[in-house]
Amino acid sequence: MNFRLIIVRDATVSSCPKCGTVGSLDRRKSKNRFESIFARIIRRKSYHCRECKWDGKLFAYRISRNWKSIVVNYIFLIIALLIILTALIILSKSIGSP
Numbered sequence: 721m722n723f724r725l726i727i728v729r730d731a732t733v734s735s736c737p738k739c740g741t742v743g744s745l746d747r748r749k750s751k752n753r754f755e756s757i758f759a760r761i762i763r764r765k766s767y768h769c770r771e772c773k774w775d776g777k778l779f780a781y782r783i784s785r786n787w788k789s790i791v792v793n794y795i796f797l798i799i800a801l802l803i804i805l806t807a808l809i810i811l812s813k814s815i816g817s818p
């Protein structure tokens with residue numbers, strides 16, 4: 721079962737958000753110290769597109785492409801845990817009662 725809902729990836733290998741060219745993004749260095757620390761915490765980095773001259777910031781985190789099946793996995797896991805918990809409560813009650 722796959723439980724990786726959020727994926728960390730390098731935007732330099734992904735497509736440009738404006739023109740859609742794959743592998744056209746260059747990483748830019750942060751302008752000041754505050755920005756670099758802030759960017760490190762939230763993993764948001766500055767990028768520049770060589771094709772369309774797009775400048776902007778992209779999150780290193782992205783939601784998995786097959787997030788629906790992962791959500792279903794989580795629901796199954798929660799249901800399984802609830803069944804186990806219910807069984808444990810029933811068992812403890814039957815043991816505890818005289």
Ligand SMILES: [Zn+2]
Pocket residue numbers: 736737738739740741744769770771772773774
């Ligand atoms: Zn572009």
